[in-house]
Amino acid sequence: MTQDIHLADIPVRYQPDVCIIGGGAAGVSAAIAAARCGLSVLLVERYGFCGGASVAGLSGTICGLFSSGTNRQQLVFGFADEFYQALIHRNGVTDPVPFGKTLLVPHDAFSWKCVADDLLLQHHCQVLYHTQFLRAFLTEEGRVSSLLLKAMDGFFLVYPRFVIDASGDAELVHSIGCATYYGKKGSIQTPTMMFKMGNVNMAAFTGVDPDSINRMIAESHQAGKYKLPRHHVYLFPLPHSGEVLCNMTKITFPDGRVPIGTNSADMSFAEMEGRRQAESYARFLIEHIDGFENAYLNDTGCQVGIRQSRSIEGVYKLSNEDVLLARKQGDAIALSAWPIELHGAERLEIHYLDNDYYTIPFETLVPIGATNYLVAGRCLSAEHEALASARVTAQCFGMGYAAGAAAALSVKEQLPVMNINGFAVNQWMKSNKLKTAYEQ
Ligand SMILES: Cc1cc2nc3c(=O)[nH]c(=O)nc-3n(C[C@H](O)[C@H](O)[C@H](O)COP(=O)(O)OP(=O)(O)OC[C@H]3O[C@@H](n4cnc5c(N)ncnc54)[C@H](O)[C@@H]3O)c2cc1C
Structure with missing residues (x-):
């Protein structure tokens, strides 16, 4: 379809510091972090509201905030907690309820949409609902130069300095030919209509x-x-x-x-x-x-819930061992005690992390060879079983918030993302007063 479009005829509508594709948990948190670091932000979302799988897919609970085992406590803070508190303020959540050995927080979809709208407006993010990302164009050096989008009133181009792919499906990364994969040898988790x-x-x-x-x-x-x-x-x-x-x-x-x-x-x-x-x-x-x-x-839900689609081949791939051995890596940007909750075609498998947690390194968000783009959220680089743990909402908030901060670091210091590591992102977050997922 896009071959029939004459690019020269398409208007350039926006030139933001960062364009974020997708308004799920990862996209919203990325937008807020980038705005708090002083970037101009454009967030594009194909539906008329934010929330992604949590809202459009009606997944309906925040998993991944609490530890698992005998002493269940809130473990994940930072932006995930900020969003959780805003939902509490709107009476949009119940008290935490048991899920096996851990806890989760059911929420109402309307409150989720409103909290996201409020935060995006307060932070002067430009939001384009009913707008679909179609493809990206690269410079000879491999930088994303422009994005082709389809709004309700026609096609347009965006010239961003940086792009965050928070589409859940690695739409940007796939469109520019970076390596992606589906699950374990193509075997993926089953969808659910909530x-x-x-x-x-x-x-x-x-x-x-x-x-x-x-x-x-x-x-x-x-x-x-x-x-x-x-x-x-x-x-x-x-x-x-x-x-x-x-x-x-x-x-x-x-x-x-x-x-x-x-x-x-x-x-x-x-x-x-x-x-x-x-x-x-x-x-x-x-x-x-x-x-x-x-x-x-x-x-x-207004769409069937997709647990897993494309994952990126990242600079680091979160391994099943990282999760099972509860590995804690010093430069990580998120942490999780959520079990491996694998919805296979044959059966559901659940493996808890009793009284422990693992961490998610920044490099799981960095496609190999990346220049001015990152991913955030469920399309991170992870082995099949590891993804069945890391994909839940609290962790998507954490990944998105760090990705938004990393975008700002890259733009302001003119650093390709391949030259940025998790230590630098955490340091940058500290100096910009952004709470990491570890901080209350
Ligand atoms: C059935 C089901 C039940 C689940 N249950 C829970 C649960 O109880 N608790 C929990 O914490 N997690 C649960 N999860 C997991 C969790 O909901 C998701 O993994 C998480 O919300 C993913 O967040 P994300 O921001 O990475 O992606 P998404 O939420 O998928 O957001 C991606 C956004 O990008 C938009 N988008 C995609 N492509 C384009 C494009 N080309 N142009 C413009 N916009 C685009 C989408 O519309 C969407 O809004 C469940 C998932 C499913 C499917």
Whole structure:
């Protein structure tokens, strides 16, 4: 399609210090950090709101803030905590609730959107909703010179000094031909269509044993009454009374293949199959689970939730050992105690980090050979299982905030990102009064 466009006819609309592609947890935090360091920021987002997988995908809880094991405490602070506190201020979260050996925080999607809008406006970030990044152009030296975007009112170009790819799908990195990969030899985690049930009688539901729900689902599926392919599900009460967030569906093709989140045909199947499954699970809940007798399927996410798509080949790849051995690297920019929570086509695997955590090095965000661009968020460079831990929201906030700071360091000191390391980013954050993920 872009070959038919004459670049010379396309207007240049913006020349920001940094352009951020995507307004999920990583993109929003990157925008705020860059603005706090004095950069002019343009954030482009294809939907009409921020939140990405947390909101459009309705993933609906902040995972990764707390430690795991006997003494569960908040471990991750910095921007993730700032956002969490802003959600508390808006009554947009419940108290933390148990998830196996750790805790997570259910939130309401509308509050997430509003907190992001408020922060972006307060920091004078230019936000372009309903705008899609299409491709980037490189100089002979391999710098990103311009970006081609499609707004509702036509194509336009942006000439940024720096770009942060917070698309979740490594859209920029892929478009300029840097190496990316999908999971383990192409095997990726399954998508889920999240949905909400309304008018649940919470008093009756709260007493229900989650294991008994899982057992009943397996039996009902076996009996052929409903199509319930996933037998280990999560149900979380939301801040608004009577609402329950349902993380229940599992989407694969009939032959077991997992739909790919960067392929429209696969995504179309996933959206329709996701809605069908959501209806089936909702019917099961209404007919079998205490408290759901008068409940109704309130809505699904506005897109099927994609846990994993492209990852970048980074200067450093977060390894499974880094996570399992709880490695702490001195120049890291984020930390995590979230388990490896691997939603495979066959089964869900969970491996907790009891009373410990690992760190995420800055170099996981740096594509090999990068000049004036970085990634942030779930497309970081990580092995398959390691990604199943590092991809959650609190860590995406941490990665994004550090990426925004690194962009400022690169622009202001005229340093290619390949010449920047995690120590320099942390030092720069300190001198610009940005709290790292370790700081309360
Ligand atoms: C089903 C499911 C359940 C989950 N449950 C939880 C949970 O309970 N708790 C938790 O913490 N995490 C959960 N996660 C993980 C978490 O939601 C995501 O990994 C995290 O939100 C990713 O953040 P991100 O900013 O990296 O990417 P995203 O949130 O994916 O944001 C990327 C943004 O970029 C935009 N974008 C993409 N391409 C373009 C383009 N070309 N042009 C313009 N904009 C573009 C997208 O619209 C999106 O807004 C879940 C994920 C899924 C799929």
